[in-house]
Amino acid sequence: MNDSLDPRVNRLTLNKTDDPFKVEEGENWNVFEVFHQEKRGAHHEHVGCVHAPDAGLALVFAKEQYGRRKKCVNLWVVRSADILAFNQEDEDMFANNLEKTYRDASGFKVMEKINKFKAKAK
């Protein structure tokens, strides 16, 4: 839609509304997932969804539902149907995670080294 620092992200240009999404007879509106960014550089976090005829209006609605109370600098909307997820019955793929503690980053003991480094820096 427009030039962006992050080429993966399309941005809504205010005052330049794209051609509207056509809702065919009998077709329902789409559900869009909403992601909220609290400050520049922070991750966008999933906060909920809105129901809208197209992405532009979804963003307008999201501004009202999720961007009017807490601090907010930006929002993302993604059509829920565009999200790809695993089947719930395949949850067993993750079942043994808790046993594989060697993959757990908290296993590294670094505080001692950090403290030593800090002491040296002083």
Place this chain on the structure above:
Amino acid sequence: MLVDQLLKELITKMGDDELIIGHRNSEWTGLGPVMEEDIAFSSMAQDKIGHAWALYRILHEELGGENPDQFAFMRSEKDFKCCHLTEMPIGSYDFSLMRHFLFDHAEAVRYNSLLQSSFTPLQLLARKVRGELKYHTLHADAWIIQLCKAGEESYLKMQEALNNCFQLACGIFEPGPNDAMLAAENIYPGEEVLYEQWIEHISPVLTKAALDLPERKQPVFGGRSGKHTKHLQPLLNEMGEVFRLNPEAIW
């Protein structure tokens, strides 16, 4: 002293427009077409009341006017200077949405001109509400374009709503006898200039929506001199009903 009087007139009509349209639009709360839109429209109505409050505060704090609540709720009908567009009942959603579109672009153009105002309180307020108005006009444009492309019935309703609203909306720009003096003081450019800018702002959206802009034939004037439609008094009665039970009460 004279400039103060002119400023009072300007700020009163601006504030009254905001208060009355804010009250009108809030009548949609709980009745909007879908939940998300209900919340959006109600929230923007609150913003309008907020703008009215900010303007009445300028009158009170800078120009020796009354307390904002007194000013909003205790004045008689003839002392209100809102234009007729803002007074009209909400009608159906096409009418209210078209009024929102026409009014909010007019508002955006007006505040935009105030960014250069020589009267600092108005300049500061214009800076404060700029982002809000950006969103309000984005919301209005998105809906107008969406509904005009959503089939023949929808399109015809929007064109009819525009035809019904346009002469009323031209009444926002009822020239005042002192516009030239306000312009000479660099307070704001005057209604004629704002009208031209407004047409420039709404035209691209109307073109995109394939709506025909009606001719300005008989702009509905009168509100700025305190002459109103039969719809304003019942609104004032309702709006001030609770406040007048005990005007001294602290909220």
